[in-house]
Amino acid sequence: MAIDPLGPASALAPTGHGVERVDTRYLEGLIGYNARRAALAVIEVFLARMAPYGLRPVDFSILSLITHNPGITARQLCATLGVLPPNMVGMVNRFDGRGLIERRPHPRDRRAHGLHLTSEGLALMIEAERTAEQLEKDVAHKLTLAQQQTLMDLLQKIYL
């Protein structure tokens, strides 16, 4: 596809009038653009709904992985989520300071710690995951359940 094959707008158009309606068709034909816009739209709702729990998207991802993988190490969280180790330290420290997780000695590596939810952390995550699931319903309300599954399957074919 070449530059501007889509209708009247053209790089050589006369300059004597403004742009009435912005033509976004080119960008909307790119997977990366659509994925980024959809992610930002979901994140916007996420930030608002998770604010009562003090969880941003990455916080939720980390705590959810600890929830479903008790004993996971910081290094494993980094590898799974694409977070760099120096940036993980502060987040884990904050969860620890909030009493949501605890670091236990790792059974086979004295350099590492196994991360576990506290009972307070578990109580928070039960509510947070419930909120996340309601949020999914709301942001995807235009899609059937089958379409939602199709969407996730196709997205995973991009990034996995």
Add this chain to the structure above:
Amino acid sequence: MAIDPLGPASALAPTGHGVERVDTRYLEGLIGYNARRAALAVIEVFLARMAPYGLRPVDFSILSLITHNPGITARQLCATLGVLPPNMVGMVNRFDGRGLIERRPHPRDRRAHGLHLTSEGLALMIEAERTAEQLEKDVAHKLTLAQQQTLMDLLQKIYL
């Protein structure tokens, strides 16, 4: 869906062993997580392929909108892409300084400028959009063309 309905991992599991394989099934069932991961995967390739043109994803989006909407204003770019006006200024200035665009007087509003590609900017964008289209083919190589279209349609139902 409640906490950890997915198999052996549990918040109450014994701590005597590390996590062998990280269980990501819960997160992979969330649309927001999948959209963000896919967007980041595409952006990673984008950054590498567009580096020769000195274009980051938002730069490309802006110049592409100017390409297909000659005379568009900075305010319209902000509204379309979700960029805040103070953050748009520097980008437009850099494009101007690089000789890629020019600001012409707006025909009906003396506060605004109509943004237009220069011939250098057009030459760059022809190459950049060609690169973007090849990039699409590569990151979506596991999907048929029909699946790619389905993916974009479903994503747009989330954010539009």
Add this chain to the structure above:
DNA sequence: TATTGTTATACTCTATAACTATA
């Protein structure tokens, strides 16, 4: 020699307040 966790730090991205010129 490589890896885990960590500190320090720099760079980029995003957000808020306030100003000017014009509508």
Add this chain to the structure above:
DNA sequence: TATAGTTATAGAGTATAACAATA
């Protein structure tokens, strides 16, 4: 009174280098 563009600045997010303890 509202809007387009702009400046200054603060905050969040992401990046690299280097170190101690352990593998």
